[in-house]
Structures are given as C-alpha cells and as structure tokens.
Amino acid sequence: MSRLTAAPLHTPPFHLGEDMTEDDVHRHIAEAIIDRRLPPGTKLVEQNLATIFSVSRARVRSALTRLAHEKMVTVEPNRGARVATPSVEEARQVFEARRLIEDGIVRAAAARMDTDARAKLEAHVAAEADAHRRRDRHAVIRLSGDFHLLLADIAGNIVLMDFLRELVSRSSLVIAVYERPGSTDCSHHGHDGLLNRLIAMDVEGAAAAMAAHMDEIADSLDLSSHREDGVDLRRVFADILKDSP
Amino acid sequence: MSRLTAAPLHTPPFHLGEDMTEDDVHRHIAEAIIDRRLPPGTKLVEQNLATIFSVSRARVRSALTRLAHEKMVTVEPNRGARVATPSVEEARQVFEARRLIEDGIVRAAAARMDTDARAKLEAHVAAEADAHRRRDRHAVIRLSGDFHLLLADIAGNIVLMDFLRELVSRSSLVIAVYERPGSTDCSHHGHDGLLNRLIAMDVEGAAAAMAAHMDEIADSLDLSSHREDGVDLRRVFADILKDSP
C-alpha cells in the first residue's frame, strides 16, 4: 500500500471528449519537458497550446506560470514562455541540493524498508530494465526519475518528496543541455546496487551507493561552461555601447 | 556585497499612487502571514483584498494561487482561500526537512565565511537583539527567520535558499498553531552561539549548534496532537453513517 496520499507521479490515461483541467495541461507539458520531447529553449505559445489541448488560453496561462514557479519554464515579460535552459551555475546548485536531499531520503527509506517497499522497488527496477531492453528512451528517462520519487515515497516525508520532484525535473533539463555526447543512456545500473543495500537495511551503505550514483550522473555531464547558453550580446559589448550610444 | 542576485527578503517601501503588481500583493500577504498578523484559518476573500490593495480581483487571485503553491494558504474549490493550518504530521515533516537542509546550508556557509559575511551576520544578530529589547514581536519573528535566510545567502546556493524560504514560512505557521503557551518568544540566543562557531569556521561545531537550535525550536512546540485541527465530523461518525445511510 502507498504510505502517502500524494499526487500521482504521472498523468492518468486521458479520454477525449472531456475537457482538460488546468492540472491536466500542467502535467502534459511537464511530462513532455521531462521526457525531453520539448527541448530547452522551445517557445511555448499560449494560443497554440490552447488549441492543441482545446482549452481556453487562460488555463494554459496559469499552467505555464505554475511551471515557471517550478523552474521548468522561464517567462520573460511580454515575450512569453520558453522551456528553461539552466545555466552552468544553476546546474551545479541543482545537483548539490539533490545530493543533500537524496542523502536524507535514502537514509529515511533504508530505515523504513519492509516487504511491500521491497516489492515495489524490485518491480520498478525490473520495469527500468525492460524499458532499457526495448530501447524506449522516453520511458527510460521517466522511470529513472520515478525511481528516486518512489524512494521518497517510501521515506514518508511529503515535503522532501515535493522538493525532490522539482529537483528531478530540473535535473532532466540539466542533462538535456549538458549531456556528454558519448555518455551511455542514464545509467540505470546504479539503482540495482542501491536496492541491494536498501533490502539489507544497510543505512550507511545505501547512502554511499546513492552518493556514488549522484557522482555517476554528474560525471556524465560536461559543465566546463564553454557552452554558455543565451549569451547576452548587450552585456558582451557593453563597453562599445558606452563609447557610441 | 551580496553573493546572489536573489529576490529581496522583504517588501521594499511602497509608495501610494503607483498600482501594485502581483508580486507586491503576494509579498504583502505573505509577510502578514509570516508575522502572524494573519492567523491560520483566516478566510482570504478575493474581493476584499482587491479593494484593500486597489487592484483587480484577478491579480489577487493569482497571488493567492502562488501562495497556495508555497503551502502558505489552502484553496478549496468553490470555497475560497484560507491561511493554512498545518497538521501535526505536516509540522513534523516540515521540521524534519528543515533539519536536513539547514545542516547542508550551515556547513556550506561555515566553509565560505569571510569578513563581509561576518559583518552582515553580526549586524543581523544585533538587529535581532534590538527588536527583542523593543518588544517588537513582529520584527522579532521576521528577523529570526531572516537570520536563516541570510545564512543560506552566504552558503551561495539559490536552490537551497528557495527551499529554505518556503520552510521558514511554513515553520512560522507551525509555530503559530502549536506554540506552547508558556514558551519564551522565539529563542534568538541560539543565533549567537551559532555565529561564534561560524566566525571560527568550525564546520562541525556550527552544524551541531544548528542542530541544537532546531531542537530548541521543536521543543517549544506541543505536537502531542490532542489539538486536532478541523475535526471532520463525517469521519468521526463514519461508523454511524454506515449503519444508517
């Protein structure tokens, strides 16, 4: 049984004919961003989305502002919304925060393991392996993040789970921008070793495995900052502008 | 100088005549909640707030939904918004999350201390002592929370600072609901000892002092759950309802 009455991790099957609520719009866009079907920088025009989902523009608008609060899209005044492209510094801070919170979560989860939690985790890891076998890239990405949220669910702290949910989403954006070209797809093997430690209720071992897993992900990125996203030309040539306004 | 270009901690002086932006409305309400001028459970009627701030109802509405995302108000469909009254379980989880994040922040801050950070912290503690001397309850509450946010600023991680900002706000609500009647007002002495450890760049000592400070706050609460807020009559008499539907 589920310990928490938290929101479902992903959108339930959607029947055409009913009109979508704001929550549905939010989830559909969020999932598309996390799956990387919507790459960073993509313009999100309100009217387009409204006609696609056949809802009013106002509903799309509030979904976008909510996504902006969650740092998945950026909104510039009078210039609309885009899928966020995290900076190098932001990427570092997201992973630093994630190391801290994942450590707290994995320790709590290790202490609360039981047969039910074990069954869920094993089933999830199996599903990950299956998605990997099927070469379903989107499913691999989504399930990889869900593993960590499942751990948070077992840990039993809704506040931390909400924080982690945001961090997992932002991590997906970071990976989309800074993934090293030759890196293997989202190492899911790290979850295996972690699961073994959890089953043994080895708190320190599980925490160490999680730390290693985080390092593994961070190492697959190229944060050497040569890829400075969104260079502001006005700032680069500020001195010239001063000379000849 | 400030390390981060984060949002200001509190509302800048507001000049009448200009019309408020949504951000202003949000900040004014948030501050009133954190200062406990708006106690938990207070109904927040959109039209009232709109006339008070002389803005349109839509603007108040979006400010309220943002406050709802930050868990400072609860919104029931068709029944409007109220200042949130956290449950006992939520209170526990907020403080558990806060222990974790404050630990990470204080360690980072201790490692990054310099003369500028020291000056800011000393000035802040002095301001806290002054507010305490003046018996300015609202200022004491606000400054007490700001001390922790200043620490997060020194730590230099915007992501963690945003998380902590939410946790500090929610802590204020928890204290408003569960404060033990005879407890002294928001122990500000804990900040003194913490500051000494930070100046010495004693990471472990600072972390221990922070942990003690968190315990101190938690001990001033009465979470024995006899004060179950918002008893649901239907749940209390669920068995009777089953017998005679």
Next chain:
DNA sequence: TGGGTCGTGATTGTCGACAGTCATGTCAAC
C-alpha cells in the same frame, strides 16, 4: 547594397462580465 525607419501581424497582459456554487437566513409544516 547596407542600414535605418515604419507599419503590420502576432502574441502577451489585463480587465470586466457572467455563470456556477455554496452559505446563510426565512418561513412553513409538523
């Protein structure tokens, strides 16, 4: 041809109005 200016279409920001829903008070019947 390069560069600057202006207009036009597209997109966002904001507001007021109306419909839907809930709470409260009134009144009649028992």
Next chain:
DNA sequence: GTTGACATGACTGTCGACAATCACGACCCA
C-alpha cells in the same frame, strides 16, 4: 421547538474582448 425546503446574497470560476507590446518584414534613403 425542530426540521426541512426554499430563496437570497455572496463568493468563486471561467471566458472572451480589448489594450499594450514585441518581432519581423517592407520600404526608403544614402
């Protein structure tokens, strides 16, 4: 006096329309 139905008022939810702003291409001039 109590209970139930009903009416009324207040509040929220939603949408469409209009204003403000921006991006982009056409046009003109040197």
